[in-house]
Amino acid sequence: MMAQLTGNCNEMEAKMSRPVQAQRLEGLDKNVWVEFVKLAATYPTVNLGQGFPDFSPPDFVKEAFVKAVSGENAMLHQYTRVFGHPALVTILARFFGKLLGQDIDPLTNVMVTVGAYEALFCCFQALVDSGDEVIIIEPYFDCYEPMVKMAGGTPVFIPLRPKTPAPGKLMSSGDWQLDPAELASKFTRRTKAIVLNSPNNPLGKVFSKKEMEIIADLCVKHDVLCFSDEVYEWLVYDGKKHIRIASLPGMWDRTITIGSAGKTFSATGWKVGWMFGPDHLVKHLRTVHQNCVYHCPTAAQEAVAQGFQREFEHYGKPESYFVQLPQELQQKRDRLVQSLLAVGMKPIIPEGTYFLIADLSDFKAEVPNLPDCEEPYDSRFIKWMIKNKGLAAIPVSAFYSTAQKRNFDHLIRFCFVKEEATLKAAEDILQQWKLKKTGP
Amino acid sequence: MLAGMLFVPQRFLCLGIRTQLLKTVSSLRSFRFSALATMASKHKNAKRIEGLDSNVWVEFTKVAADPSIVNLGQGLPDISPPSYVKEELAKAAAVDRLNQYTRGFGHPALVKVLSQVYEKICGRKIDPYTDILVTVGGYGSLFSAMQALIEEGDEVIIIEPFYDCYEPMVKMAGAKPVFIPLRDKKAGNSASSADWVLDPTELASKFNSKTKAIILNTPHNPIGKVYTKEELQLIADLCIKHDSLCISDEVYEWLVYTGNKHIKIATLPGMWERTVTIGSAGKTYSVTGWKLGWSIGPQHLIKHLQVVQQNTLYTCSTPLQEALAQAFLIDFKRMDDPDCYFYSLSRELEGKRNRMAQLLQEVGLKPVIPDGGYFMIVDVSALDVDLSDMVEDRPYDYKFVTWMIKSKKLSAIPLTAFCGLETKEQFEKYIRFCFIKQDSTLDAAEMILKKWSKQTA
Numbered sequence: 001m002m003a004q005l006t007g008n009c010n011e012m013e014a015k016m017s018r019p020v021q022a023q024r025l026e027g028l029d030k031n032v033w034v035e036f037v038k039l040a041a042t043y044p045t046v047n048l049g050q051g052f053p054d055f056s057p058p059d060f061v062k063e064a065f066v067k068a069v070s071g072e073n074a075m076l077h078q079y080t081r082v083f084g085h086p087a088l089v090t091i092l093a094r095f096f097g098k099l100l101g102q103d104i105d106p107l108t109n110v111m112v113t114v115g116a117y118e119a120l121f122c123c124f125q126a127l128v129d130s131g132d133e134v135i136i137i138e139p140y141f142d143c144y145e146p147m148v149k150m151a152g153g154t155p156v157f158i159p160l161r162p163k164t165p166a167p168g169k170l171m172s173s174g175d176w177q178l179d180p181a182e183l184a185s186k187f188t189r190r191t192k193a194i195v196l197n198s199p200n201n202p203l204g205k206v207f208s209k210k211e212m213e214i215i216a217d218l219c220v221k222h223d224v225l226c227f228s229d230e231v232y233e234w235l236v237y238d239g240k241k242h243i244r245i246a247s248l249p250g251m252w253d254r255t256i257t258i259g260s261a262g263k264t265f266s267a268t269g270w271k272v273g274w275m276f277g278p279d280h281l282v283k284h285l286r287t288v289h290q291n292c293v294y295h296c297p298t299a300a301q302e303a304v305a306q307g308f309q310r311e312f313e314h315y316g317k318p319e320s321y322f323v324q325l326p327q328e329l330q331q332k333r334d335r336l337v338q339s340l341l342a343v344g345m346k347p348i349i350p351e352g353t354y355f356l357i358a359d360l361s362d363f364k365a366e367v368p369n370l371p372d373c374e375e376p377y378d379s380r381f382i383k384w385m386i387k388n389k390g391l392a393a394i395p396v397s398a399f400y401s402t403a404q405k406r407n408f409d410h411l412i413r414f415c416f417v418k419e420e421a422t423l424k425a426a427e428d429i430l431q432q433w434k435l436k437k438t439g440p
Numbered sequence: 441m442l443a444g445m446l447f448v449p450q451r452f453l454c455l456g457i458r459t460q461l462l463k464t465v466s467s468l469r470s471f472r473f474s475a476l477a478t479m480a481s482k483h484k485n486a487k488r489i490e491g492l493d494s495n496v497w498v499e500f501t502k503v504a505a506d507p508s509i510v511n512l513g514q515g516l517p518d519i520s521p522p523s524y525v526k527e528e529l530a531k532a533a534a535v536d537r538l539n540q541y542t543r544g545f546g547h548p549a550l551v552k553v554l555s556q557v558y559e560k561i562c563g564r565k566i567d568p569y570t571d572i573l574v575t576v577g578g579y580g581s582l583f584s585a586m587q588a589l590i591e592e593g594d595e596v597i598i599i600e601p602f603y604d605c606y607e608p609m610v611k612m613a614g615a616k617p618v619f620i621p622l623r624d625k626k627a628g629n630s631a632s633s634a635d636w637v638l639d640p641t642e643l644a645s646k647f648n649s650k651t652k653a654i655i656l657n658t659p660h661n662p663i664g665k666v667y668t669k670e671e672l673q674l675i676a677d678l679c680i681k682h683d684s685l686c687i688s689d690e691v692y693e694w695l696v697y698t699g700n701k702h703i704k705i706a707t708l709p710g711m712w713e714r715t716v717t718i719g720s721a722g723k724t725y726s727v728t729g730w731k732l733g734w735s736i737g738p739q740h741l742i743k744h745l746q747v748v749q750q751n752t753l754y755t756c757s758t759p760l761q762e763a764l765a766q767a768f769l770i771d772f773k774r775m776d777d778p779d780c781y782f783y784s785l786s787r788e789l790e791g792k793r794n795r796m797a798q799l800l801q802e803v804g805l806k807p808v809i810p811d812g813g814y815f816m817i818v819d820v821s822a823l824d825v826d827l828s829d830m831v832e833d834r835p836y837d838y839k840f841v842t843w844m845i846k847s848k849k850l851s852a853i854p855l856t857a858f859c860g861l862e863t864k865e866q867f868e869k870y871i872r873f874c875f876i877k878q879d880s881t882l883d884a885a886e887m888i889l890k891k892w893s894k895q896t897a
Binding site: 028029054075192270283288292294 | 516517530536539541577580587588608741752
């Protein structure tokens, strides 16, 4: 009996000494959004932080959603096809098939996910194993790193390196480039995939065809997969062109291309995303999806399908939302650039996305440099700015690996997909700030 | 030859012949690469999903999508959700900010009302921000709980028959599923879901030092069993003794029929701190296509599910959560009133349950009357259908359902889809019908069954 009791005690101790949570979560608990979204909600702020529009999705898509939920077809409140609502995968296949010049089968090459976020999750869970390396270009949308780790993979980072712009010119996201030799050195026999995000969040870089070809060549050479996060595909400015890496030679068979209704139709709260690619890869993502969320909500998928149908019919025309939105956003971008210049922050002009990074290196800030402080400068700066100026942004160091955070901690990211009143309010805050600093 | 060419460039680099490399690569570019995909182990799936690709629903929902088939298979209500639920969603969609991101772990209005509803039921304080996570359906809660709390080296007890996703989810988390069957105490003559019970000694034998959790599903899919307090106490005692967790799938919590009471295992002494309780909007409001669910439990467990959420899909749909919150507010206010949808739906379904049971009895079958949920299992071996010409190596119930869909235009789900390999023989004479169907669907089913019984008579 004593032995049995002791045995039970040892059993209990062993179990209790182990943490209750799984090891795969180690180091994944911090999250910049959870922290900064909460802050922006706690204080009265003009919120140029988290990336979401503060204006409405376009009418045609809102109407489609209302129609779907209140229409005659009550079955739009019930489960639809697991891998994507038929109407949606059909139009996605047709739309992107045309753009890529590729035959895309709606049932085997396309899958709908809960936002692009879930599509990314499926990529890593389906195709990355313990011991695999995944190349991530810095700065990167912050979830890539924890997702690689949760899949047991090893992230291998390579930074975009800023080149000094021509004299008299403002720095552009195009001035941030990969060093081809450095990139080539990151590919090893353990490299499973590279994550590409173009247009890039937070920098706004739109990779050129030449830059993509360098990446593509390495993928082909090392037989590496490419997870291409193209959620901002429509938001390109100054006549730039968004290149889809899956359309380059040798790339269709190794690329998963990810898109988002949230960014495409300014409806981030709908959480409808998708991916397309070759069946031999997509089938593994289907396996993850069917064991993870299984179905995606039906009504929003119906609405997004209607939205794409309308855009397919208006493609390239002036009334296309995909033409109007970037035009509108380019103007907002330019306006924010001027506001930041006026106060002494150095904007890096984004070629795409609705984000803009401002360099604080020359900004005479009220927030002191504290070299021994663990928290990066930009994070402290923004917290101060939220509390004292009522203006929210996101620290760019959040988009860098631990090793690089210190080198890029004087950059803050503003989001400009905001209505006029919000941008005007931000402008006013910046003006007041400038006046306060320069005096009467 | 192509394979050889791919590896040559490395050597060329070492010899410093870069231009040769570029020429080789550009000539390779002009070939179609699909053939090379097979040679590449890099295109292979990760180990965690090995063997998890098949799925009974993907198979049977495809087959039953034909509108000429009376679909009593998948748990899909063809009844309309209450009108105020649909109206709330239309209202939410018209508000600008409700089309944008909300709080990752759950829309504030929703987690607040969920905490109110469940505080009332559980008789304890539930913090909306730390004790609740909103997920993509009950399914998403199951996944988050497994990814958060289960890993390689763990064992997880699964009671058979089980909602089919439990097994692949446990495996994907790297753990070992340990099965224990519900046994028909009437030895093949069961008439009620209450006849299906766990053997206490057998259950105790499944627990050991590696048992991280047991998955409980009450009311139970597919049998419809509503676990009694004594049965839950048995499970609770073992969880406490072995310091195991309980993942309690209670998505059918409101669908409990006369004479039965749904009891939350988390309310038993010593259980709140080790239980994650899962609920579903889809089942609560007949809106399976909204895919909203929730996990409720102690902060020290829910916080890990929240970490999974922020690394998997970050947040759930805003307008859906807002609409659900408003619907819950309406029903929370009338929780002491019989008109509350939680109770009125249950009454409606009890009527359909009784009708379904009668239809099956009239054709000489013996359905297992469920105490809860909206499924009913029935032993079809009495029909003695000859399926010997169906050569594929599948359990009897799979073949039976395939045959029934084709020749009778009526669909159901084979029960062995809900079992581990060892128990297939025990369950292969049963099929599962779903009765959350409008009257016209049940009328059509009645016609098929009556015609069928005339043919066999």
